[in-house]
Amino acid sequence: MTDEELESVSPERSRTIEIMEFIDLKEVDPVYYDHPYYLVPSKGGEKAYRLLAEVMARTNKAGLAKFVLNEREYLVAVKSTEGALELVTLHYHNEIRSDEGLSPKKGAMTAEEESRMKMSIEKMIEDFDPGKYADGRRKASWTS
Secondary structure (H helix, E strand, O other): OOHHHHHHHHOOOOOOOOEEOOOOOOOOOOEEEEEEEEOOOOOOOOOHHHHHHHHHHHHOOEEEEEEEEEEEEEEEEEEEEEEEEEEEEEEOHHHHHOOOOOOOOOOOOOOOHHHHHHHHHHOOOOOHHHHHOOHHHHHHHHOO
8 A cells, every 4th residue: 555545534633632522421421431631721721721621620511532543543532620621532332341141140248248248339438549559560660
């Protein structure tokens, strides 16, 4: 194949992200999330960036767009995170494996079993603190 033929089938790159529609991000199952990236405004776009981030935060909405990165077109959600805009690449629906047949068949559960499980869970409830966790394997390789 020639370079021209390759370029004709490659998605067109752009430095802009065009939002197609706004959605309630709570409607998106986290199984669709892939990688997050922070967006920075281009020179002169700071006011529009700040306005979009603020209004999206107040309305709890996210922008849905398509974006080309490394010759691949991604479906992305643009959301407001603490005053900044975050782009999250999303998996397409056909990339998600069905969960059909994964859960065990329903069986009888006694009230006592349910109560014990609930108590076990309640004993272990903590606030999420991501700083509390580290990749032990990576940490071990740094000290080697």
